[in-house]
Amino acid sequence: xxxxxxxxxxxxxxxxxxxxxxxxxxxxxxxxxxxxxxxxxxxxxxxxxxxxxxxxxxxxxxxxxxxxxxxxxxxxxxxxxxxxxxxxxxxxxxxxxxxxxxxxxxxxxxxxxxxxxxxxxxxxxxxxxxxxxxxxxxxxxxxxxxxxxxxxxxxxxxxxxxxxxxxxxxxxxxxxxxxxxxxxxxxxxxxxxxxxxxxxxxxxxxxxxxxxxxxxxxxxxxxxxxxxxxxxxxxxxxxxxxxxxxxxxxxxxxxxxxxxxxxxxxxxxxxxxxxxxxxxxxxxxxxxxxxxxxxxxxxxxxxxxxxxxxxxxxxxxxxxxxxxxxxxxxxxxxxxxxxxxxxxxxxxxxxxxxxxxxxxxxxxxxxxxxxxxxxxxxxxxxxxxxx
Numbered sequence: 001x002x003x004x005x006x007x008x009x010x011x012x013x014x015x016x017x018x019x020x021x022x023x024x025x026x027x028x029x030x031x032x033x034x035x036x037x038x039x040x041x042x043x044x045x046x047x048x049x050x051x052x053x054x055x056x057x058x059x060x061x062x063x064x065x066x067x068x069x070x071x072x073x074x075x076x077x078x079x080x081x082x083x084x085x086x087x088x089x090x091x092x093x094x095x096x097x098x099x100x101x102x103x104x105x106x107x108x109x110x111x112x113x114x115x116x117x118x119x120x121x122x123x124x125x126x127x128x129x130x131x132x133x134x135x136x137x138x139x140x141x142x143x144x145x146x147x148x149x150x151x152x153x154x155x156x157x158x159x160x161x162x163x164x165x166x167x168x169x170x171x172x173x174x175x176x177x178x179x180x181x182x183x184x185x186x187x188x189x190x191x192x193x194x195x196x197x198x199x200x201x202x203x204x205x206x207x208x209x210x211x212x213x214x215x216x217x218x219x220x221x222x223x224x225x226x227x228x229x230x231x232x233x234x235x236x237x238x239x240x241x242x243x244x245x246x247x248x249x250x251x252x253x254x255x256x257x258x259x260x261x262x263x264x265x266x267x268x269x270x271x272x273x274x275x276x277x278x279x280x281x282x283x284x285x286x287x288x289x290x291x292x293x294x295x296x297x298x299x300x301x302x303x304x305x306x307x308x309x310x311x312x313x314x315x316x317x318x319x320x321x322x323x324x325x326x327x328x329x330x331x332x333x334x335x336x337x338x339x340x341x342x343x344x345x346x347x348x349x350x351x352x353x354x355x356x357x358x359x360x361x362x363x364x365x366x367x368x369x370x371x372x373x374x375x376x377x378x379x380x381x382x383x384x385x386x387x
Contacts, residue, residue, distance in 0.1 A: 002344040003323045005316055007334075010110040013311040020310060021204035023212070023266030024228045026092075027084040028199050029076055035066055035194035037076050039083055043197045045170035045218040046178075047234045047271070049284075054168060054187055056161040056238070056279040057153075063160055064192035071134035071353070074099070077213040078359040080200050085366060091125075092202065092211055095321055098130035100214030100264050107260045107313040109334060109341065111304040115140070119332040121343075122351040123324050125363060129354050130332065153279065163193045165238045165273045165281065170218045199233070199265055206314030208321065214265050233267040235289075241274045241282050249301045256304045259292040263306075316341065327351065 030043035077099065085091055105117045118136035122129050149155050167189050171178045200213045220232035237258055242248050258270055270287045293306030320343065324330050329347035334340075351360075 002342050004340045004342050005319050006340045007109055007113075007312070008339045010308055010312065013110065013308045013315065014305065015307065015311060017307045017310045018206035018314040019204075021202070021209065022230075023201040023203040023264065025199045025201050025231060025266070026227065027080045028197065029080045030198065031076075031194060031196045033064075033192055033195045035196075037079070039080060041197060041223070043195050044223075045166075045172060045197065046174055047169055047218045047220050048171045048175060048178075048183060048186075050165070050168035050273070050281065051187060052281055052283060054281045056164045056275055056281055057157055058187065059164065059189075059191055060157050060160050062190050063163070064190060064194060066194040069138065073134075073353050073356075074129060074131050075356055076198070077200065078356055080198075080213070081211065082359055082362045084200075085362070089366075089369070091363065091366060093209055094127055094202065094211040095208045096128050096130065096317060097211045098213075099132070100212050100261060102130050102132060103210070103212060103264055103313065104257065104260045105334075106316055106341075107264075107309045108256055109316075110308050110312050111256060113337050116334050116336040116338065117332075118334075120346075120352060120354055121320075121324055121330045121332055122354045123327055123330075124351055124355055124360070125367075128321065128324055129351075131354055133331065157279070160191070161275060161279055162236075162238045163191050166217055166236050167191045168281070169236050169271065169273075174222065199231075201265055203264065203266070205310060206318060208314065208317040210317075212264055214261070216265065216267065220269065230266065230268070232269070233262075233265065235262045235267045235270045236273070237270060238273045238275055241276055252296050252299060252301055253304070255287075255292050255296060256309075258287075259289060259306065260309060262289040329354065 028039075028041050030038045030041060032038060032043060074097070077097070081092055081097070102119055105112075105119075118133035119130050120133050121131075151158070168186050171183060171186070175183075196215045198213055199216045200211065203210050203212060216233050217236040218234050220234050223231055235258070237254075239251055239254060240247065242251055258272075261267075262270055268289055270289055270292075272285050272287060273281055274283050274285065275281055296304060296306075320332070323343050326345070326348075328345050328349055329352040331342075331344055331346050333342045333344075335342075
């Protein structure tokens with residue numbers, strides 16, 4: 001049996017934003033240059049102003065590219081959560097655990113319908129764990145690859161530009177601890193997207209408390225010593241230079257994803273690298289994440305509303321928690337151009353590969369260690385406003 005959540009009319013979500021819990025990092029992990037998992041911040045990068053008039057295609061031939069054809073599930077996120085729970089002695093307080101990318105797709109759904117999505121979910125100890133359906137992702141990519149590419153520059157090179165921009169904008173340590181040769185030689189650094197820093201945060205939309213994991217590009221200064229304090233993260237994005245009204249509208253549409261991705265992890269600043277059509281870095285612009293929805297509303301051309309995104313996601317997650325009430329594996333699906341999201345069960349028992357055996361064994365051990373009568377995963381954090 002399939003349950004459906006209607007996306008349209010989106011006007012019913014046009015109201016003051018539901019309460020949002022400020023994202024607070026409570027753990028982190030890193031992938032090294034070989035994409036091996038490590039607890040901690042060893043792959044944290046620091047922002048440093050890039051050199052303009054740099055060719056973003058330079059170094060494409062030596063690009064060390066991560067092979068994402070292997071389904072990594074939620075494994076790294078779950079291992080990081082389990083380690084945090086060992087340190088604190090209690091389970092995290094979350095109704096939903098997932099990657100930021102999944103919640104980004106849900107929040108953008110009222111205004112993005114060209115591409116569909118499929119996710120797998122399972123209920124474990126009153127918490128829904130959600131991951132991308134890897135088979136659907138791979139099939140969608142193959143379908144895109146079959147489409148003829150008419151651009152003058154290969155698509156693979158254009159995709160490389162974003163990673164090159166990140167390399168131009170980051171250094172591996174603070175400015176005072178990084179050599180002048182490294183700073184001035186970033187244009188010649190080998191680009192490697194296997195290396196990543198991932199922040200794990202506790203946040204919430206409306207009545208749903210969420211644990212999210214997502215990659216963070218770099219930090220503006222240093223991490224605060226007190227856990228849970230706001231962190232001056234920086235998100236790095238590239239886009240074509242704006243030369244016409246149409247370019248401006250397209251850029252404001254891009255700002256939807258830019259805003260959601262940074263909003264969900266508590267990233268306060270986005271630095272956009274504007275490039276020429278042939279991939280030369282022309283200029284950079286700093287944009288405060290919190291100002292983006294108001295900027296778009298004032299201009300009124302892009303056709304999206306931040307409050308609608310928040311209220312839609314809040315309502316959907318509350319409905320999802322009332323829909324996925326048994327174990328097994330569930331599919332969350334939105335077909336391209338579809339006016340609704342479907343949820344249905346594809347396996348009646350177990351949790352598929354969404355939750356690792358190690359994580360379940362840890363949770364069993366943790367529950368046995370709890371004092372009698374003490375609830376596991378009690379929600380203690382109060383909602384905070386969105387201002």
